[in-house]
Amino acid sequence: xxxxxxTGITGQDGAYLAELLLEKGYxxxxxxxxxxxxxxxxxxxxxxxxxxxERKMVLHYGDMTDSTNLIRIIQSVLPDEIxxxxxxxxxxxxxxxxxxxxxxDAVGPLRILEAIRILGLEKKTRFxxxxxxELYGLVQxxxxxxxxxxxxxxxxxxxxxxxxxITVNYREAYGIYACNGILFNHESPLRGETFVTxxxxxxxxxxxxxLQECLYLGNLDSLRDWGHAxxxxxxxxxxxQQETPEDWVIATGIQYSVRDFLDAAADELGGRIRWEGSGxxxxxxxxxxxxxxxxxxxxxxVVRVDPRYFRPTEVETLLGDPSKAREKLGxxxxxxxxxxxxxxxxxDLNAAERDELVKKHGYxxxxxxx
Amino acid sequence: MSETIEIxxxxxxxxSGISGQDGAYLAKLLLSKGYxxxxxxxxxxxxxxxxxxxxxxxxxxxxxxxxxxxxxxxxxxxxxxKPDEVYNLAGQSSVGLSFELPVETLxxxxxxxxxxxxxxxxxxxxxxxxxxxSSDCFGNTEGxxxxxxxxxxxxxxxxxxxxxxxxEVANYREAYSLFACTGILFNHESPLRPERFVTxxxxxxxxxIAAGSKEKxxxxxxxxxxxxxxxxEYVEAMWLMLQQEKPEDYVxxxxxxxxxxDFVAAVFGAVGLDWRExxxxxxxxxxxxxxxxxxxxxxKAFRELGWxxxxxxxxxxxxxxxxxxxxLNAGSRPAVSQQ
Numbered sequence: 001x002x003x004x005x006x007t008g009i010t011g012q013d014g015a016y017l018a019e020l021l022l023e024k025g026y027x028x029x030x031x032x033x034x035x036x037x038x039x040x041x042x043x044x045x046x047x048x049x050x051x052x053x054e055r056k057m058v059l060h061y062g063d064m065t066d067s068t069n070l071i072r073i074i075q076s077v078l079p080d081e082i083x084x085x086x087x088x089x090x091x092x093x094x095x096x097x098x099x100x101x102x103x104x105d106a107v108g109p110l111r112i113l114e115a116i117r118i119l120g121l122e123k124k125t126r127f128x129x130x131x132x133x134e135l136y137g138l139v140q141x142x143x144x145x146x147x148x149x150x151x152x153x154x155x156x157x158x159x160x161x162x163x164x165x166i167t168v169n170y171r172e173a174y175g176i177y178a179c180n181g182i183l184f185n186h187e188s189p190l191r192g193e194t195f196v197t198x199x200x201x202x203x204x205x206x207x208x209x210x211l212q213e214c215l216y217l218g219n220l221d222s223l224r225d226w227g228h229a230x231x232x233x234x235x236x237x238x239x240x241q242q243e244t245p246e247d248w249v250i251a252t253g254i255q256y257s258v259r260d261f262l263d264a265a266a267d268e269l270g271g272r273i274r275w276e277g278s279g280x281x282x283x284x285x286x287x288x289x290x291x292x293x294x295x296x297x298x299x300x301x302v303v304r305v306d307p308r309y310f311r312p313t314e315v316e317t318l319l320g321d322p323s324k325a326r327e328k329l330g331x332x333x334x335x336x337x338x339x340x341x342x343x344x345x346x347x348d349l350n351a352a353e354r355d356e357l358v359k360k361h362g363y364x365x366x367x368x369x370x
Numbered sequence: 371m372s373e374t375i376e377i378x379x380x381x382x383x384x385x386s387g388i389s390g391q392d393g394a395y396l397a398k399l400l401l402s403k404g405y406x407x408x409x410x411x412x413x414x415x416x417x418x419x420x421x422x423x424x425x426x427x428x429x430x431x432x433x434x435x436x437x438x439x440x441x442x443x444x445x446x447x448x449x450x451x452k453p454d455e456v457y458n459l460a461g462q463s464s465v466g467l468s469f470e471l472p473v474e475t476l477x478x479x480x481x482x483x484x485x486x487x488x489x490x491x492x493x494x495x496x497x498x499x500x501x502x503x504s505s506d507c508f509g510n511t512e513g514x515x516x517x518x519x520x521x522x523x524x525x526x527x528x529x530x531x532x533x534x535x536x537x538e539v540a541n542y543r544e545a546y547s548l549f550a551c552t553g554i555l556f557n558h559e560s561p562l563r564p565e566r567f568v569t570x571x572x573x574x575x576x577x578x579i580a581a582g583s584k585e586k587x588x589x590x591x592x593x594x595x596x597x598x599x600x601x602x603e604y605v606e607a608m609w610l611m612l613q614q615e616k617p618e619d620y621v622x623x624x625x626x627x628x629x630x631x632d633f634v635a636a637v638f639g640a641v642g643l644d645w646r647e648x649x650x651x652x653x654x655x656x657x658x659x660x661x662x663x664x665x666x667x668x669x670k671a672f673r674e675l676g677w678x679x680x681x682x683x684x685x686x687x688x689x690x691x692x693x694x695x696x697x698l699n700a701g702s703r704p705a706v707s708q709q
Contacts, residue, residue, distance in 0.1 A: 067473075095545070098484055098488065099441070099481065099484060099485070099488070102480060102481055102484055103481070106476065106480065106534065107473065107476055107477070107481075110472055110473060110476060110527075111473070114472065114473070140521075149521030149522075150521070150522075150537075152537045152541065153541060153544070153545075154541065154545075155484070155538070155541065157537075157541075158534055158537045158538050158541055159534075161533065161534060161537055162476065162480060162530055162531070162533075162534040165522075165524045165529075165530040165533060166472075166527065166530045169524065169525060169526065169527060169529075169530055169659060172525065172658075172659045173469065173526075173657075173658030173659040174658060311545075312544075312545030312546060313541060313544045313545040
């Protein structure tokens with residue numbers, strides 16, 4: 001039985017990947033950071049009590065900023081595959097915490113690669129690095145493929161650039177099976193609430209039920225290539241099973257704007273957003289299409305632009321070219337943009353309805369602001 | 371306005387890594403231009419500053435202790451010195467050593483540069499920053515000359531760290547409008563190169579052999595090709611970059627590429643020896659990943675800075691040999707400053 005170690009197992013991709021690997025019969029080990037609150041919501045359904053025998057899923061306390069901890073975990077697990085999904089993964093936050101971002105996202109992967117060497121596991125343990133389309137930043141060609149030069153535009157992207165190249169270097173220098181998946185944006189109902197897609201589906205669902213007034217966003221014209229995380233973790237596994245380690249773009253090859261995403265989400269909720277004005281004054285007004293909904297927000301401005309969400313340097317457009325993955329591995333994403341938005345909206349509407357119900361009966365709910 | 375300032379108080383420069391080869395030449399250049407020059411070392415009390423002694427400028431500089439990976443120390447020195455220009459030359463500088471010390475290499479170069487950029491933002495002052503980039507970032511360019519538009523493909527922990535620092539500088543320039551730029555310097559040598567670097571190692575061995583030593587010189591791959599220039603000239607380009615209207619990145623090089631074998635032949639030739647009788651190849655000196663050919667196109671620096679290399683590899687080899695022989699002839703006498 002193969003053993004996998006997933007850093008960042010409590011995140012969106014970690015949860016989907018853990019599920020996939022368990023299905024494939026792996027023994028899955030995950031690393032989670034210690035926090036004063038539980039942060040294992042996304043993998044709750046996979047959890048196995050430590051008192052069970054023959055556990056297939058084991059969690060370890062750890063941190064990407066702690067070398068000795070990582071070496072010790074890897075030594076005790078002796079994994080066949082390490083998936084490095086842990087990171088400070090929020091672009092905007094990286095402008096606020098650039099040094100921490102570098103420590104977790106750049107030094108972190110180096111610590112793991114060094115641990116593999118120190119433990120003499122170069123021939124045994126394969127390494128997957130979660131690289132990102134943010135590396136392309138100010139894009140040098142459209143669409144972006146494996147050979148497109150990078151132009152990172154945030155401390156997050158710069159830290160990820162280090163991780164990308166150190167992964168390549170350890171592959172070339174020490175013969176480690178180490179590879180990068182350059183993943184374009186990938187979303188799901190498990191996406192963190194502060195990422196724009198989830199922020200939109202969660203807010204519109206709550207607005208529809210009258211739990212929230214208005215949604216404030218940054219650049220509505222940003223163009224992204226959005227796929228479903230569930231599809232993308234399959235590719236993460238797949239590129240670890242090849243004869244030789246390589247780097248791969250993982251994307252859909254189709255692009256939408258943030259505004260398109262809002263329109264699709266509104267449509268899913270039986271509404272339509274009427275856009276007026278431009279720039280920071282642009283507003284989106286809710287119009288019900290399915291009248292039976294009786295939306296609390298009918299005719300109200302539900303989307304506004306808040307310059308607070310503009311970034312010091314913006315990434316305007318990202319569009320991936322996944323031909324290599326398609327041609328060499330036969331990989332294509334299965335879930336469409338519409339299905340992705342639909343699933344996210346459905347889940348968030350469900351959660352909002354639960355909140356509404358709980359509130360109605362006089363119990364406290366949490367709004368979880370940023 | 372700026373003229374009055376120049377007359378009333380000299381410009382102040384802060385050089386991190388002043389004890390190194392480039393730091394020493396840059397300090398000398400800036401002193402000659404009338405700057406008040408401050409330099410930092412991790413421990414300014416314990417640092418040797420031998421290079422500064424050799425150039426005879428140690429007494430004209432002000433030293434501070436600063437470790438780039440310690441944000442507080444960076445901030446304190448910036449607050450105290452209030453420099454107009456900062457030259458970031460600090461950091462682990464050996465490609466070979468970076469395979470042994472990958473974390474130190476990353477922290478001193480990438481985290482260090484990030485700290486410096488953050489500290490400059492924090493002061494809120496108009497401080498210009500020069501960042502020492504490296505041609506190693508280009509990796510193997512298939513024999514094509516690299517210019518400012520050539521994508522990076524780093525092949526050592528050193529080069530990966532330098533590529534990261536390059537993009538940090540570019541991002542802070544674009545995000546916060548800092549006057550910050552990177553000079554992508556190809557190999558530049560001088561008599562001040564430490565022996566850890568292959569050029570100085572070759573020169574030292576050749577001069578000892580010429581003086582009667584029976585040793586053999588062990589070298590790794592001598593078919594690698596590099597663009598070698600003179601460090602004393604390259605520091606002029608650093609200064610010029612900070613005197614432009616707009617901060618930009620520049621490739622600094624000679625545009626002439628030679629093999630390491632050519633360099634070895636030039637050095638042994640300068641002391642009247644046939645290198646083939648004294649050099650043995652040693653596979654233990656091969657690096658895990660190596661750049662085979664390094665080739666440059668420094669035309670932007672000429673066009674926009676008016677800078678052009680005056681010395682090529684042969685001039686540098688000769689200069690290094692002459693200087694080494696002077697040191698050898700000085701024998702066991704203690705080094706004295708030349709000024």
